[in-house]
Amino acid sequence: MSQDEILEGVTSAEYKYGFTTDFESDNLPPGLDEDVIRALSAKKNEPEWLTDWRLEAFRIWQSMEEPEWANVRYTKPDYQAISYYSAPVKKQVNSLDEVDPELLKTFEKLGISLDEQKRLSGVAMDVVVDSVSVATTFKATLAEKGIIFCSISDAVHEHPELVRKYLGTVVPRTDNFFAALNSAVFTDGSFCYIPKGVRCPMELSTYFRINQAGTGQFERTLLIADQGSYVSYLEGCTAPSRDENQLHAAVVELVALDDAEIKYSTVQNWYPGDAEGKGGVFNFVTKRGICEKRAKISWTQVETGSAVTWKYPSCILKGDDSVGEFYSVAVTNHYQQADTGTKMIHLGKRTKSTIISKGICAGHSNGSYRGLVKMGPRAEGARNFSQCDSLLMGDGCGSHTFPYIEIQNKSAQVEHEATTSKIGEDQIFYCNQRGMDTEAAIALIVNGYCKDVLKQLPMEFAVEAQKLLAISLEGSVG
Amino acid sequence: MLSIQNLQAGLADGTSILKGINLEVKPGEVHAIMGPNGSGKSTLSSVVAGREEYEVTGGDVLLDGESLLDCSPEERAHKGIFLSFQYPVEIPGVSVSNFIKTALNAHRAARGEGPLEAALLLKKMREKLELLEMDKSFLSRSLNEGFSGGEKKRNEIFQMAMLEPRLAILDETDSGLDIDALRIVAQGVNALKSPTNAVVVITHYQRLLEYIVPDYVHVLLHGKIVKSGTKDLALELEERGYDWIKKENAGK
Ligand SMILES: Nc1ncnc2c1ncn2[C@@H]1O[C@H](COP(=O)(O)OP(=O)(O)OP(=O)(O)O)[C@@H](O)[C@H]1O
């Protein structure tokens, strides 16, 4: 067998989580206009300021063109064919007994039953199924510290002053086409506030899951770390297989006030489409954080899913001495396309950023890294280090690196390193000779290649991420 | 135990490298294979280990009477064949301990056993490190990355000691070793020796054979074993080089 045959064999993993769940939904009919937005806002019982905020976003969106510059190709979604609201019918739950049994089954299939999650490692979860949070745990423990962790819909009602103060300040409605759309129609997502000086005692975690056929997902996450606080936030998701493309356009806004630190980790495993490239999730996400003085934001992501990914978690290093980090592993296989990277915008003095990007391409996929490092005129003594590596598996795939560097301050330093490598037949044979089959060999080599990123993840998440890498590249693992 | 019968092998493009090799290795024996550069020594060890880059065009390789030719490299490893590589590869980001753990557990899985308990694994690793006079810090280094030539070879022998193979093929494990390391590595190999195991040492130098004493010495030339003898043959080669053997065979 040639190496290509071996690779083809082991990279033809079928999507493990391909199933759908039947439970009643309360849907809005497909289509989007101002009335739909008013209806959606009314269903959610929102205050007038938010309805108006959405309508303004919708008007902005209508004036925008869908971007075409990313290095990906796809059929643009028909935005009038999407239903913008779907909620599981039973919404209020006080215990797991009250949760739709179908939903619980779904969680079990995913191996993330809430029971188990509750028992394990003190992870608090705010579970988003379709568009409405149906279960939130650990609220009490968090409340003791004054930490707010709830759905953004609840936050709108319970903490309107915080939501109103920060919503759209990091990712304005005018930012881009998908952010504008999200601002108009977001239905749910998470809200988190860590008070001054508080160290969040547990990892906060959200599992996203797309469930309703034809339902676009427009989560909105807003996370505020007040002065001197610390939080580690985990986001992970899986989706059922689907024949038509599903759109996901989330917005995540992080605010790290003076001396605060936010670690935001994502393990993303949406349905990538089948081996022929049919189906799969379109993932167009805007993630951005702003750092005030001496604050730090770290983005860590392991991306294995989606048919098309367009995603650039970014940091605005506004405060002096603030720090931004981006650690990323992006796997593409079959016909997946990913255009991801980061933007580090250095505004403050002595700001520092680190970018470690590890791309892995297999099958006929296409992976691109697009990174912007910008040193503003005030960014004296600012520094950036970027390392962008690509690992190619087989000859059918492609990887591209687009580094953009803008320097407006002479004392700033930017360092960029890039490598492209292939998994060598030598390495695989060496592992084989030591008793490992080719799948295990590839998993080992790939995990070694990604080590600098994986070690940034919290323990349990790192284990999950390794499994995901194995599943997305290997076929029979698990 | 290992029986190589009229083995012919070469590259996919038809280039022939091994031109009819015969070799019998019995349990408890040590065989040395010597021969000039490019004569096919590494190719032979690769073919025995199952490297698919080479095509077997004739003959057979048997282990305990069963042909290995249809077995994958990992199956051969599970049957107890170990190859100490002439040029060990680097696997960045994978620590020596993680690598050997994965390898050992793959062997155990093939025997239907579960993974070795962490404490036992650690104990075993410590023992073998001690045997080879290696520092613990070695375990956390990235496999072969930035290793000196000698460190790479010691690492191969460390892995051999961990996996306890029945048939070890050492391809120029002595090259690049300093005098002390040579003695230590030889100790490691001798510790593995038993009436049921066998070792095939490929080397250019007689010196290793002072420590690992061979029962037989073979000379490989142009893809064939052209001369076999006892350890005295190695001494003679050291003294006289290969020319006389080349001449002896020129007519054939
Ligand atoms: N993959 C390959 N591609 C091309 N030629 C090869 C390949 N493998 C072996 N050869 C050739 O086959 C012959 C035998 O090579 P081999 O590595 O087996 O020699 P060796 O006896 O181990 O030599 P040395 O003592 O230098 O290690 C050489 O001429 C070599 O160039």
Ligand SMILES: [Mg+2]
């Ligand atoms: Mg050789």
